[in-house]
Amino acid sequence: xxxxxxxxxxxxxxxxxxxxxxxxxxxxxxxxxxxxxxxxxxxxxxxxxxxxxxxxxxxxxxxxxxxxxxxxxxxxxxxxxxxxxxxxxxxxxxxxxxxxxxxxxxxxxxxxxxxxxxxxxxxxxxxxxxxxxxxxxxxxxxxxxxxxxxxxxxxxxxxxxxxxxxxxxxxxxxxxxxxxxxxxxxxxxxxxxxxxxxxxxxxxxxxxxxxxxxxxxxxxxxxxxxxxxxxxxxxxxxxxxxxxxxxxxxxxxxxxxxxxxxxxxxxxxxxxxxxxxxxxxxxxxxxxxxxxxxxxxxxxxxxxxxxxxxxxxxxxxxxxxxxxxxxxxxxxxxxxx
Ligand SMILES: [Zn+2]
Numbered sequence: 001x002x003x004x005x006x007x008x009x010x011x012x013x014x015x016x017x018x019x020x021x022x023x024x025x026x027x028x029x030x031x032x033x034x035x036x037x038x039x040x041x042x043x044x045x046x047x048x049x050x051x052x053x054x055x056x057x058x059x060x061x062x063x064x065x066x067x068x069x070x071x072x073x074x075x076x077x078x079x080x081x082x083x084x085x086x087x088x089x090x091x092x093x094x095x096x097x098x099x100x101x102x103x104x105x106x107x108x109x110x111x112x113x114x115x116x117x118x119x120x121x122x123x124x125x126x127x128x129x130x131x132x133x134x135x136x137x138x139x140x141x142x143x144x145x146x147x148x149x150x151x152x153x154x155x156x157x158x159x160x161x162x163x164x165x166x167x168x169x170x171x172x173x174x175x176x177x178x179x180x181x182x183x184x185x186x187x188x189x190x191x192x193x194x195x196x197x198x199x200x201x202x203x204x205x206x207x208x209x210x211x212x213x214x215x216x217x218x219x220x221x222x223x224x225x226x227x228x229x230x231x232x233x234x235x236x237x238x239x240x241x242x243x244x245x246x247x248x249x250x251x252x253x254x255x256x257x258x259x260x261x262x263x264x265x266x267x268x269x270x271x272x273x274x275x276x277x278x279x280x281x282x283x284x285x286x287x288x289x290x291x292x293x294x295x296x297x298x299x300x301x302x303x304x305x306x307x308x309x310x311x312x313x314x315x316x317x318x319x320x321x322x323x324x325x326x327x328x329x330x331x332x333x334x335x336x337x
Pocket of ligand 1: 169170171219294303305
């Protein structure tokens with residue numbers, strides 16, 4: 001059993017090591033680089049009633065970015081601002097928005113009036129939209145501060161880095177617990193050894209928040225997002241290739257045990273994981289066209305996660321949820337504040 005666990009950890013480390021090696025490689029190969037899209041063309045053209053009715057305006061980020069990456073980079077990472085490990089709560093990862101409980105509920109409802117007076121945002125929905133009642137268990141397992149950092153308002157050269165957020169999907173290639181253990185292990189020696197995702201989804205569907213959404217998790221090394229606005233990537237360190245980390249929200253699915261290896265596929269993810277992923281992604285407000293995978297953004301040619309992912313199933317579930325911005329990916333430009 002112990003041997004099995006060690007083996008799993010070793011494989012996961014291998015997965016992460018590949019990222020680390022890839023960001024060291026200045027001669028990155030071009031790879032497939034195709035962003036994933038909805039299961040078919042029709043889906044991408046359809047805006048669901050939920051999206052059309054409920055999509056809120058992008059909120060003002062509560063926290064400021066760092067202005068510009070230091071050059072030369074600091075020898076040691078410093079604790080990010082506005083994160084208190086001893087007092088961290090769910091609201092640091094997701095601002096809960098109350099969705100109207102029934103289609104009939106109106107602003108004349110006394111309960112809603114009370115909530116409005118307390119400033120809790122309420123998402124209105126079309127009476128025609130039936131919301132899933134699904135609600136995953138949520139956990140907090142904050143990464144050690146050496147494994148993530150600030151997002152920057154400008155790139156290394158001082159050019160504004162105003163990319164809209166993207167979601168990058170991954171898999172752990174090990175148990176969720178061994179991934180959490182790795183992220184909570186200090187990595188002091190240099191920036192390249194930082195490893196983290198923003199959130200993990202266990203096999204049972206539980207969502208584990210690891211890095212606050214206004215911070216930069218280190219989920220991808222040498223990487224580019226190829227979307228409708230062209231190639232998007234941000235250079236934040238003179239010693240490494242640019243990456244999508246500055247504007248990415250990284251979500252990782254716990255791999256089934258038959259996938260703790262480098263095979264091309266495995267038995268896939270659970271129904272609860274797909275539900276939780278749709279639930280979580282909807283709460284970021286990120287459009288389908290900006291939801292991608294590690295495999296698609298990677299430029300090292302070595303990443304293929306998430307393997308055996310059912311895109312059609314995920315995007316089908318995602319459409320059932322109203323888009324919200326409970327999870328604010330990004331931060332305010334400090335020079336504009
Ligand atoms: Zn990955």
